[in-house]
Amino acid sequence: VFHSSAMVKPRRKHIFNIYTGFYCSVIILPQICICSLFSTPPSDQFKKHPEAFPVATNREPFPWRELRLPSMVIPLHYDLFVHPNLTSLDFVASEKIEVLVRDATQFIILHSKDLEIMNAALHSEEDLRYRKPGKKLNVLSYPAHQQIALLVPETLMADLRYYVVIDFQAKLSDGFEGFYKSTYRTLDGETRTIAVTDFEPTEARTAFPCFDEPLFKANFSIKIRRERGHIALSNMPKIKTVELEGGLLEDHFETTVKMSTYLVAYIVCDFKSVSGTTTSGVKVSIYASPDKWSQTHYALEASLKLLAFYENYFDINYPLPKLDLVAIPDFGSGAMENWGLITYRETSLLFDPRTSSASDKLWVTRVIAHELAHQWFGNLVTMEWWNDIWLNEGFATYMELISVNATYPELQIDNYFLDVCFEVIKRDSLNSSHPISNEAKTPTQIHEMFDAVSYNKGACILNMLKDFLSEEKFQKGIIHYLKKFSFRNAKNDDLWSSLSNSCLEGDFTSGGFCYSDSKMTSNTLNFLGQNVEVKEMMTTWTLQKGIPLVVVNQEGHSLRLRQERFLKGVFKEDPSWRALQEGYLWHIPLTYSTSSSNGIHRYILKSKTDTLVLPEKTSWVKFNVDSNGYYIVHYEGHGWDQLITQLTQNHTLLRSKDRIDLIHDAFQLVSAGRLTLDKALDLTHYLQHETNVLAILKGLEYLESFYHMMERRNISDVTENLKHYLLRYFKPVIDAQSWSDEGSVWDRMLRTALLKLACHLNHAPCIRKATELFSQWMESNGKLNIPTDVLKIVYSVGAQTTTGWNSLLEHYELSVSGAEKNKILYALSTSKHQEKLMKLIELAMEGKVIKTQDLASLLHAIARNPKGQQLAWNFVRENWTHLLKKFDLGSFAMRFIISGTTSHFSSKDELQEVQLFFESLKAQGSHLDIFQIVLETIPKNIEWLEKNLPTLRTWLLVKI
Ligand code: BES
Numbered sequence: 011v012f013h014s015s016a017m018v019k020p021r022r023k024h025i026f027n028i029y030t031g032f033y034c035s036v037i038i039l040p041q042i043c044i045c046s047l048f049s050t051p052p053s054d055q056f057k058k059h060p061e062a063f064p065v066a067t068n069r070e071p072f073p074w075r076e077l078r079l080p081s082m083v084i085p086l087h088y089d090l091f092v093h094p095n096l097t098s099l100d101f102v103a104s105e106k107i108e109v110l111v112r113d114a115t116q117f118i119i120l121h122s123k124d125l126e127i128m129n130a131a132l133h134s135e136e137d138l139r140y141r142k143p144g145k146k147l148n149v150l151s152y153p154a155h156q157q158i159a160l161l162v163p164e165t166l167m168a169d170l171r172y173y174v175v176i177d178f179q180a181k182l183s184d185g186f187e188g189f190y191k192s193t194y195r196t197l198d199g200e201t202r203t204i205a206v207t208d209f210e211p212t213e214a215r216t217a218f219p220c221f222d223e224p225l226f227k228a229n230f231s232i233k234i235r236r237e238r239g240h241i242a243l244s245n246m247p248k249i250k251t252v253e254l255e256g257g258l259l260e261d262h263f264e265t266t267v268k269m270s271t272y273l274v275a276y277i278v279c280d281f282k283s284v285s286g287t288t289t290s291g292v293k294v295s296i297y298a299s300p301d302k303w304s305q306t307h308y309a310l311e312a313s314l315k316l317l318a319f320y321e322n323y324f325d326i327n328y329p330l331p332k333l334d335l336v337a338i339p340d341f342g343s344g345a346m347e348n349w350g351l352i353t354y355r356e357t358s359l360l361f362d363p364r365t366s367s368a369s370d371k372l373w374v375t376r377v378i379a380h381e382l383a384h385q386w387f388g389n390l391v392t393m394e395w396w397n398d399i400w401l402n403e404g405f406a407t408y409m410e411l412i413s414v415n416a417t418y419p420e421l422q423i424d425n426y427f428l429d430v431c432f433e434v435i436k437r438d439s440l441n442s443s444h445p446i447s448n449e450a451k452t453p454t455q456i457h458e459m460f461d462a463v464s465y466n467k468g469a470c471i472l473n474m475l476k477d478f479l480s481e482e483k484f485q486k487g488i489i490h491y492l493k494k495f496s497f498r499n500a501k502n503d504d505l506w507s508s509l510s511n512s513c514l515e516g517d518f519t520s521g522g523f524c525y526s527d528s529k530m531t532s533n534t535l536n537f538l539g540q541n542v543e544v545k546e547m548m549t550t551w552t553l554q555k556g557i558p559l560v561v562v563n564q565e566g567h568s569l570r571l572r573q574e575r576f577l578k579g580v581f582k583e584d585p586s587w588r589a590l591q592e593g594y595l596w597h598i599p600l601t602y603s604t605s606s607s608n609g610i611h612r613y614i615l616k617s618k619t620d621t622l623v624l625p626e627k628t629s630w631v632k633f634n635v636d637s638n639g640y641y642i643v644h645y646e647g648h649g650w651d652q653l654i655t656q657l658t659q660n661h662t663l664l665r666s667k668d669r670i671d672l673i674h675d676a677f678q679l680v681s682a683g684r685l686t687l688d689k690a691l692d693l694t695h696y697l698q699h700e701t702n703v704l705a706i707l708k709g710l711e712y713l714e715s716f717y718h719m720m721e722r723r724n725i726s727d728v729t730e731n732l733k734h735y736l737l738r739y740f741k742p743v744i745d746a747q748s749w750s751d752e753g754s755v756w757d758r759m760l761r762t763a764l765l766k767l768a769c770h771l772n773h774a775p776c777i778r779k780a781t782e783l784f785s786q787w788m789e790s791n792g793k794l795n796i797p798t799d800v801l802k803i804v805y806s807v808g809a810q811t812t813t814g815w816n817s818l819l820e821h822y823e824l825s826v827s828g829a830e831k832n833k834i835l836y837a838l839s840t841s842k843h844q845e846k847l848m849k850l851i852e853l854a855m856e857g858k859v860i861k862t863q864d865l866a867s868l869l870h871a872i873a874r875n876p877k878g879q880q881l882a883w884n885f886v887r888e889n890w891t892h893l894l895k896k897f898d899l900g901s902f903a904m905r906f907i908i909s910g911t912t913s914h915f916s917s918k919d920e921l922q923e924v925q926l927f928f929e930s931l932k933a934q935g936s937h938l939d940i941f942q943i944v945l946e947t948i949p950k951n952i953e954w955l956e957k958n959l960p961t962l963r964t965w966l967l968v969k970i
């Protein structure tokens with residue numbers, strides 16, 4: 011949901027000597043390699059110099075200094091028992107962890123946060139066998155690192171197994187992480203409570219003491235105690251239910267496969283479900299609160315289809331017997347891929363035919379596809395450490411494209427995928443961006459890794475590689491990767507070698523080379539070349555931040571090429587330009603087509619400059635065919651003019667994605683001072699004849715964003731003229747829209763976008779129709795079905811009167827459709843009355859009528875309203891500490907609140923306010939990378955306005 015995210019600053023990466031790395035992994039066992047890194051065993055260091063160690067809460071020295079856990083002791087199996095009390099809102103629990111000691115030690119370090127530990131004991135294998143009592147353990151705690159140390163009276167012996175038994179308790183969390191409570195209202199107005207977990211990345215430790223790092227995979231046997239009126243769900247199916255004295259029930263779940271702690275999940279609730287079974291025998295169920303049961307059917311259909319697709323595509327069966335998808339009433343992010351028990355925000359899973367629009371359907375399908383992809387990418391094969399979270403999130407985002415394309419082609423997700431890349435380019439063209447693989451140590455830094463760079467850029471460079479290798483080779487490679495690393499962890503390099511190593515079953519190997527039975531010689535050569543190439547190429551995209559700009563200069567038959575680092579708002583004449591360019595070089599798999607040959611030509615640009623010779627003279631050339639590459643292209647000389655001429659004369663000679671790509675690149679180049687705004691605007695002029703919805707939407711998006719900027723800044727002459735221009739220019743398409751749900755998904759999206767714009771611009775026919783529908787809706791007491799695609803437009807127009815606004819708020823409280831509630835909340839946030847906007851914020855802070863989970867998007871919506879921007883910003887500044895009580899500092903929500911209420915600012919005064927605020931936060935010890943992004947974005951906005959406002963003004967005068 012919150013896709014504007016923070017980025018981590020680049021830090022120097024520790025590069026391992028490749029020979030040492032090779033030696034360790036191939037010749038010697040990895041364990042030995044790790045040991046040899048320590049000169050003295052950690053236990054001994056502590057004995058010799060206890061004063062050099064941190065101090066535990068009881069003032070004793072704490073035996074471990076690092077944020078990362080030691081590897082002397084590793085977990086094999088957890089027996090976890092949990093008993094939540096949904097009345098007193100707390101839980102008691104116990105666990106028995108089977109551990110393997112790899113190196114003799116006198117302590118065990120575990121993660122634990124906000125847990126009250128009542129008891130800890132250690133059992134040897136013998137103790138358990140003869141039912142001897144264990145030894146009581148002394149527990150030290152070091153909250154700064156969220157760790158506890160279990161001090162063992164005698165040394166634990168290497169290669170032996172031990173059992174750690176811990177009793178603990180805690181309150182159910184009030185937020186959205188760990189083991190937390192969530193509530194919902196039934197149709198009769200009763201409030202009910204459920205308990206649910208959400209652990210990724212580092213919150214399993216708030217639910218049970220554990221080795222909370224992705225590398226420590228183990229098996230989990232879970233037991234949950236509950237009341238009769240509830241059900242309990244966990245990763246695995248239930249084996250049995252035991253009745254206890256006093257009427258409580260205890261559900262025992264099957265033992266999980268080997269997995270990371272962040273994927274453990276359990277829920278106690280009273281939800282209802284629908285189920286189906288795939289042909290491969292997996293039982294899939296969708297759970298929701300009882301009144302929302304009727305909205306679960308689309309999710310069931312989609313998840314059955316998508317699960318079958320992935321099993322087939324990856325050639326690996328989903329390894330668990332069941333998969334539950336649960337709609338949780340209070341949810342921090344959009345969804346979470348817990349193995350076998352995926353949790354969703356209600357609006358990410360439920361589909362209500364009465365109120366869910368075309369764009370809601372696309373979203374639900376995407377989220378289901380994304381979380382199901384994680385069952386392989388993430389759950390089966392997990393990144394070694396959070397620095398490579400893109401291996402989870404980038405892949406899941408990429409797989410959305412592949413799987414939805416195959417299962418729901420009518421959604422045309424490939425068109426939408428262009429936006430996935432365009433969105434991250436905004437961030438990656440700032441100097442404050444970071445490489446895809448990036449160091450992350452503290453929990454806040456780890457949280458911050460879940461950003462557009464990991465998700466979107468990760469997905470885009472995978473798509474670029476697929477285009478380079480061919481879909482078939484790419485698929486083979488990832489199957490290879492998934493099979494090789496199943497139930498284990500992987501890093502960047504492992505992926506590249508799997509993708510370049512075509513040695514699959516059926517091939518044979520010799521001396522590190524791979525031979526295919528067919529076409530042996532040519533294949534071998536091909537492989538040798540590609541093997542090196544993939545890794546060499548891809549590391550230029552993962553270890554380097556930013557996006558390249560390819561400058562093309564056509565001179566007769568030759569194309570002179572040059573690559574630079576693309577930076578928004580940094581111009582060649584700026585003093586900082588040189589330094590910012592230094593050291594950047596990408597291996598860019600270029601593609602192009604020309605006016606004389608529409609085929610796709612390929613060339614890898616590996617150097618700063620290069621020359622391509624064309625066989626014939628062409629009037630234009632278009633690089634980055636179908637926008638499959640992650641780079642921006644600038645056509646010097648007459649390049650752009652030739653393309654604009656072609657678009658105007660006959661745009662269909664260029665592929666539709668290429669047209670969208672050109673619009674995008676042109677406006678990006680404006681913000682980098684390479685192209686004048688009027689040229690980019692001229693390019694959009696052909697859109698009058700455009701039939702591709704996405705191209706129209708892309709052009710509209712830029713024009714609208716200029717309108718919003720002018721409106722916010724109260725630049726009234728340009729606002730007025732832009733309004734006239736937009737209404738005149740788009741009049742034929744606006745007038746062609748019906749107020750219905752007819753048409754293909756993208757026709758429907760276009761309808762929503764155009765009518766929303768028209769009503770926002772006060773276009774009389776639009777307001778008239780919306781007002782009419784809204785009065786009918788009021789007369790029907792909210793019973794009338796309004797077409798879903800225009801629902802939020804009708805509500806927004808209705809919300810402009812006080813009666814309308816109040817009725818909508820009443821209806822909001824009663825509605826059981828999240829899709830509808832989102833539309834109403836949006837409508838309410840477009841009111842011009844500040845006291846109404848303030849009331850919404852208060853309600854969301856209170857968390858009853860408007861849930862706290864919706865506060866971030868509400869603040870964002872209010873900040874977009876010219877009458878609300880100041881209000882939202884002031885609110886965030888003045889209530890920062892209150893907000894911090896509701897959301898973790900690095901969480902999606904918090905980052906979204908900050909960027910949503912500040913990054914549109916475009917004046918020096920606003921910049922100063924933001925600077926001051928961030929300074930004060932830093933002084934309090936809060937630091938986020940999003941601060942830097944915002945502080946880089948606002949000056950760019952200011953500069954953009956200074957440079958381009960005069961051009962926009964004159965261009966409009968000529969056009970209207
Ligand atoms: N693994 C994430 C959930 C997550 C996000 C955990 C941030 C920890 C920190 C999940 O797979 C995810 O990516 N969810 C997205 C939705 C998806 C369709 C992009 C979300 O929550 O927005």
Ligand code: ZN
Pocket residue numbers: 380384402403406
């Ligand atoms: Zn994800």
